[in-house]
Amino acid sequence: QKEVEQNSGPLSVPEGAIASLNCTYSDRGSQSFFWYRQYSGKSPELIMSIYSNGDKEDGRFTAQLNKASQYVSLLIRDSQPSDSATYLCADDQTGANNLFFGTGTRLTVIP
Amino acid sequence: DTEVTQTPKHLVMGMTNKKSLKCEQHMGHRAMYWYKQKAKKPPELMFVYSYEKLSINESVPSRFSPECPNSSLLNLHLHALQPEDSALYLCASRPDSSYEQYFGPGTRLTVT
Numbered sequence: 001q002k003e004v005e006q007n008s009g010p011l012s013v014p015e016g017a018i019a020s021l022n023c024t025y026s027d028r029g030s031q032s033f034f035w036y037r038q039y040s041g042k043s044p045e046l047i048m049s050i051y052s053n054g055d056k057e058d059g060r061f062t063a064q065l066n067k068a069s070q071y072v073s074l075l076i077r078d079s080q081p082s083d084s085a086t087y088l089c090a091d092d093q094t095g096a097n098n099l100f101f102g103t104g105t106r107l108t109v110i111p
Numbered sequence: 112d113t114e115v116t117q118t119p120k121h122l123v124m125g126m127t128n129k130k131s132l133k134c135e136q137h138m139g140h141r142a143m144y145w146y147k148q149k150a151k152k153p154p155e156l157m158f159v160y161s162y163e164k165l166s167i168n169e170s171v172p173s174r175f176s177p178e179c180p181n182s183s184l185l186n187l188h189l190h191a192l193q194p195e196d197s198a199l200y201l202c203a204s205r206p207d208s209s210y211e212q213y214f215g216p217g218t219r220l221t222v223t
Contacts, residue, residue, distance in 0.1 A: 032210045043201055043214040044154065088153055092210040097142065097166055099212055101153035 002027040006089050006102035014110050019076040021105050023089030026070065030091040033065055033072045034099065038086045048074060079109045115215035117202050123221045126192060132218045134185040134202030143185045144212065145177060146201040154201055160185060192222045 003026045013019045025033075032051050036044035050056045050063040050072065062075040072091075076083055086106045090099040115136045124130050134143065141162050146154035159167035160179040168177075174196075176188040185202055199219055203212040 034211065036214075041199075041219075043199075043217045046211055046213060049209070049211055097159055097161060098144070098156055099210060103153055 002093055002100070004089055004091055004100050004102040006087075006105050008103055009106040010108055011105055012108045012110055013079050015079060015081060017079050017109075019079045019083065019107055019109070021074040021076075021087050021089075021107065022071060023073065023102055024071045025089075025091050027091065027093040027100075028067075028070065030093055032092040033063070034090045035061075035063060035072075035074045036088040036090065036101075037083075038088060038104070040085075044088055076107075079107075081109045081111050083107060084109050115202055115204055115213055117200075117215035117218050119218060120216065121219045121221075123223060124189065124192065125223055126194070128192075129188070129190045131189065132187040132200055132202075132220075134187075134215055135183055136204045136213075136215075137183055138204065138206070138213075139182075140204035140206050140213075141182060142205045142207070143179065144201075144203040144205075145185065145187055146203065147196075148199045148201055148217075158187075189220075192220075194222050196220065197222045 006023045035048040037047050038044045048063040050065045056063045060077045064073045086104040088104045089102040118133045143160045145157040148154045157171045158177040163179045178186040199217045201217045202215040205212045
């Protein structure tokens with residue numbers, strides 16, 4: 001099993017700012033990448049998936065993938081206190097019928 | 112129906128008890144997963160079922176016994192658990208067409 005790494009944080013940003021969450025992965029064969037949001041005591045919720053190099057935007061969220069550098073990031077624009085959660089990065093390592101999760105980054109948006 | 116459901120939401124059991132967790136989805140997904148999650152840790156894979164057959168067992172102790180009676184239902188049978196097995200147990204499913212996994216709300220298990 002190869003690594004998916006995230007800064008554990010905590011990451012604190014003021015309300016209205018851009019939150020930037022980063023993730024690196026070691027399996028060059030990984031094809032699909034996912035960001036999950038998990039509120040305390042709740043289950044992970046899929047918020048973004050990205051398969052191709054470049055940016056993918058969905059509302060206030062933008063996922064960025066750079067396969068050459070083996071990193072994937074999530075930008076949250078106009079951060080809201082309701083965005084305060086742990087964000088999990090995951091990939092689908094080659095040949096595995098499963099996702100592999102990073103340790104998560106805890107984000108706090110300060111009103 | 113676009114959700115994964117899990118019952119019960121909470122479960123407290125003694126170390127000699129036998130109980131079962133249930134997971135259900137009606138999205139036609141043929142891959143279903145059990146994860147265990149401890150506080151401040153990522154989900155940890157336990158079992159994967161693909162087309163109702165067990166395809167991955169991540170060296171889980173035999174006190175956890177999975178079952179997939181049909182394509183919509185996944186059970187996790189629990190017996191003689193230890194206090195360290197207390198955790199959030201998550202079920203997930205995914206469609207054949209992608210690796211996007213969708214999680215149920217989880218069962219919070221406490222072993223006393």
